[in-house]
Amino acid sequence: MRLPEAWIISVGNELLNGRIVNTNLAWLSRKLILDGYLVRCALTVRDDCEDIVMAFRLAVDKGASLIVSTGGLGPTFDDMTSECLSKALGRRHVLNEEALRMVEEKYARRNLPMTEHRVKMAMMPENARPIYNAVGTAPGVMVEEGPTLILALPGVPSEMMDIFERVEGLIRSRAPPMSYVSVDLVVRGVPESEAAPLIEEAMRRFSVYVKSHPSGQELGLPILRVNVTSSSPSEEEARLNVEGALRLLSERFRERGGNVEEAQAHSPGSG
Amino acid sequence: MRLPEAWIISVGNELLNGRIVNTNLAWLSRKLILDGYLVRCALTVRDDCEDIVMAFRLAVDKGASLIVSTGGLGPTFDDMTSECLSKALGRRHVLNEEALRMVEEKYARRNLPMTEHRVKMAMMPENARPIYNAVGTAPGVMVEEGPTLILALPGVPSEMMDIFERVEGLIRSRAPPMSYVSVDLVVRGVPESEAAPLIEEAMRRFSVYVKSHPSGQELGLPILRVNVTSSSPSEEEARLNVEGALRLLSERFRERGGNVEEAQAHSPGSG
Structure with a gap:
C-alpha cells in the first residue's frame, strides 16, 4: 500500500x-x-x-x-x-x-x-x-x-x-484505514518518574505509542495506568507490536517490584 | 559580519x-x-x-x-x-x-x-x-x-x-577568524556520570562546548578534567560565555561536594 x-x-x-x-x-x-x-x-x-x-x-x-x-x-x-x-x-x-x-x-x-x-x-x-x-x-x-x-x-x-x-x-x-490495538496496564508500586525510562525503552524497541497516567494511590502505593497503542495496515502487526511492548513493560515493572495487570481485553478495530 | x-x-x-x-x-x-x-x-x-x-x-x-x-x-x-x-x-x-x-x-x-x-x-x-x-x-x-x-x-x-x-x-x-577562549577545571570528588547533566545544563545556558575527561583517582576520589571552550568573532563575548559556564559549573560541582580548581589561565587567541 x-x-x-x-x-x-x-x-x-x-x-x-x-x-x-x-x-x-x-x-x-x-x-x-x-x-x-x-x-x-x-x-x-x-x-x-x-x-x-x-x-x-x-x-x-x-x-x-x-x-x-x-x-x-x-x-x-x-x-x-x-x-x-x-x-x-x-x-x-x-x-x-x-x-x-x-x-x-x-x-x-x-x-x-x-x-x-x-x-x-x-x-x-x-x-x-x-x-x-x-x-x-x-x-x-x-x-x-x-x-x-x-x-x-x-x-x-x-x-x-x-x-x-x-x-x-x-x-x-485522510490516511488509509489502519487497524488499531490499544491495551491498558494497571501498575501498582512504581512511581511515574521511574516508569519514564522504561516507557522510552518500549517506544524505542516497538512501533507503539505509550502514555502513562498517574491514577492515585492504594495502600500507599502509587497506581499508574499505562496505555499502549499501535496501528498498522495489518491488524496482525499492530497486535504483535502491542504484545511485544506489553511483555517488555510488564517484565521491567516487575523487576522494580511493581504489580502489573491488564485493565481490559485487546480492542482491535479499523480506524 | x-x-x-x-x-x-x-x-x-x-x-x-x-x-x-x-x-x-x-x-x-x-x-x-x-x-x-x-x-x-x-x-x-x-x-x-x-x-x-x-x-x-x-x-x-x-x-x-x-x-x-x-x-x-x-x-x-x-x-x-x-x-x-x-x-x-x-x-x-x-x-x-x-x-x-x-x-x-x-x-x-x-x-x-x-x-x-x-x-x-x-x-x-x-x-x-x-x-x-x-x-x-x-x-x-x-x-x-x-x-x-x-x-x-x-x-x-x-x-x-x-x-x-x-x-x-x-x-x-574556511570561516572568518574567531577568538577562542578555553579553560580547564579540575574537579575532585564528582563521578563523571553525575557531572553529565550539569555539563548539559551549562551547554544549554551558555554558548560553550564542554568536554569532560576522567583523569584517575586521588585518595579514592575521582578526578575529572572539564574543558570549557567558546569562540566568537568578539573575544569579549567568548570570554563572557566561558566565565558564565565556569561559574555555573563550579557552583553545581561544589553543591555535590566536589573540590574545583582552575587548571590554567584563560588562553584567548585568534583561530
Missing part, C-alpha cells in the same frame, strides 16, 4: 544553535506513522521568512499530503511562521475572527488588554481554520492547499501535543 | 519514525557555530536516493559554504549516501584507492576478507578525499563542489564526532 506522505517543518534558531534537541520531531513522527502516514522529510529552519517560505513551498511542490510545522506562532517579532505560510501559499494574511475570539478569551480571563502583539496571534492565511490551544495562547493554524493539508503548531511541546491531538481524528481520516 | 552558511543533512529512516532523537544535529550545530558558521538549515531524509539527492542539491543551489551529512555510509544495501552524493554532483562514483586501503586495514587486522559490501565503503564521488575513521570502519567523504565543501559522516555518534574533529581545523580555516 502506498501511504500518504507527511513532511515536518521545525522553525526556530534555537534548534540550529545546538542548545535544544528537537524532541517534537520524534514525537510527531511516531504519531504520524501510527496515524497511517510515511514521514518523508523533516526540515529545520531559522526564524527567517525566506527559509520558512522555502520549506513550505518545497513540501507542497513535492506533493506532501500533510505538512506539520512547529514553532514561530507566538506574539514576538521573530514569530513569523503564520505570516510566511501566507506568503508561501500566495494568500492574503488576514485577521481570523474565530482565532481573535480564542486569543481574546485567554487574555480577558487574566484581565489583560489586547495589544498589537496579541492580535498578531489571530492573523492567519485567508481561509485558514484556527485550532484551539488549551495549554497556551496562540491557536494552531490549519489550511488546505490543493491536496495538501497544512497544520502549523506552536513549538512548546505541551501546546504542540495538545493541538495536534485535537485534530488527530481528521489527520487519521 | 556575514558568517558562512552551513547546512546539515541527516540520513536515515530511523530518524523519521520517532524511534531516535537526532542528537547528532545538536552536536554538529554547536560545533559549527563555535567554528564560525551560521547553521542555516537542517534536512532529515529517509534512506531514499531521490530524497538524498534533493537534499544535497538544495543545499548546494542555495549557496551553502559547508554541508555536513550524517548517516548512510555503512556496508548494507540501504547505506547509499555516498552514491547519491555522486549523483547529486553529477560525478562518477569510483573506487577511491586511499579509502580502500583504510577499509582493508580494518578488516585485515581482524583477519576478515574484503567482500563486495566492504569494498562499497571505499566507493566515493570522483575527486573526493576519504577521512580516516578511528572508531568504526567507513571513512568519511570530503569533496568540494565550487565554493561548497561537503563532508559526509557516518551516523554513529562516536564515529561522526571522531571524523568531524579530524577535519575541524580545515572547516574552521
Whole structure:
C-alpha cells in the first residue's frame, strides 16, 4: 500500500544553535506513522521568512499530503511562521475572527488588554481554520492547499501535543484505514518518574505509542495506568507490536517490584 | 559580519519514525557555530536516493559554504549516501584507492576478507578525499563542489564526532577568524556520570562546548578534567560565555561536594 506522505517543518534558531534537541520531531513522527502516514522529510529552519517560505513551498511542490510545522506562532517579532505560510501559499494574511475570539478569551480571563502583539496571534492565511490551544495562547493554524493539508503548531511541546491531538481524528481520516490495538496496564508500586525510562525503552524497541497516567494511590502505593497503542495496515502487526511492548513493560515493572495487570481485553478495530 | 552558511543533512529512516532523537544535529550545530558558521538549515531524509539527492542539491543551489551529512555510509544495501552524493554532483562514483586501503586495514587486522559490501565503503564521488575513521570502519567523504565543501559522516555518534574533529581545523580555516577562549577545571570528588547533566545544563545556558575527561583517582576520589571552550568573532563575548559556564559549573560541582580548581589561565587567541 502506498501511504500518504507527511513532511515536518521545525522553525526556530534555537534548534540550529545546538542548545535544544528537537524532541517534537520524534514525537510527531511516531504519531504520524501510527496515524497511517510515511514521514518523508523533516526540515529545520531559522526564524527567517525566506527559509520558512522555502520549506513550505518545497513540501507542497513535492506533493506532501500533510505538512506539520512547529514553532514561530507566538506574539514576538521573530514569530513569523503564520505570516510566511501566507506568503508561501500566495494568500492574503488576514485577521481570523474565530482565532481573535480564542486569543481574546485567554487574555480577558487574566484581565489583560489586547495589544498589537496579541492580535498578531489571530492573523492567519485567508481561509485558514484556527485550532484551539488549551495549554497556551496562540491557536494552531490549519489550511488546505490543493491536496495538501497544512497544520502549523506552536513549538512548546505541551501546546504542540495538545493541538495536534485535537485534530488527530481528521489527520487519521485522510490516511488509509489502519487497524488499531490499544491495551491498558494497571501498575501498582512504581512511581511515574521511574516508569519514564522504561516507557522510552518500549517506544524505542516497538512501533507503539505509550502514555502513562498517574491514577492515585492504594495502600500507599502509587497506581499508574499505562496505555499502549499501535496501528498498522495489518491488524496482525499492530497486535504483535502491542504484545511485544506489553511483555517488555510488564517484565521491567516487575523487576522494580511493581504489580502489573491488564485493565481490559485487546480492542482491535479499523480506524 | 556575514558568517558562512552551513547546512546539515541527516540520513536515515530511523530518524523519521520517532524511534531516535537526532542528537547528532545538536552536536554538529554547536560545533559549527563555535567554528564560525551560521547553521542555516537542517534536512532529515529517509534512506531514499531521490530524497538524498534533493537534499544535497538544495543545499548546494542555495549557496551553502559547508554541508555536513550524517548517516548512510555503512556496508548494507540501504547505506547509499555516498552514491547519491555522486549523483547529486553529477560525478562518477569510483573506487577511491586511499579509502580502500583504510577499509582493508580494518578488516585485515581482524583477519576478515574484503567482500563486495566492504569494498562499497571505499566507493566515493570522483575527486573526493576519504577521512580516516578511528572508531568504526567507513571513512568519511570530503569533496568540494565550487565554493561548497561537503563532508559526509557516518551516523554513529562516536564515529561522526571522531571524523568531524579530524577535519575541524580545515572547516574552521574556511570561516572568518574567531577568538577562542578555553579553560580547564579540575574537579575532585564528582563521578563523571553525575557531572553529565550539569555539563548539559551549562551547554544549554551558555554558548560553550564542554568536554569532560576522567583523569584517575586521588585518595579514592575521582578526578575529572572539564574543558570549557567558546569562540566568537568578539573575544569579549567568548570570554563572557566561558566565565558564565565556569561559574555555573563550579557552583553545581561544589553543591555535590566536589573540590574545583582552575587548571590554567584563560588562553584567548585568534583561530
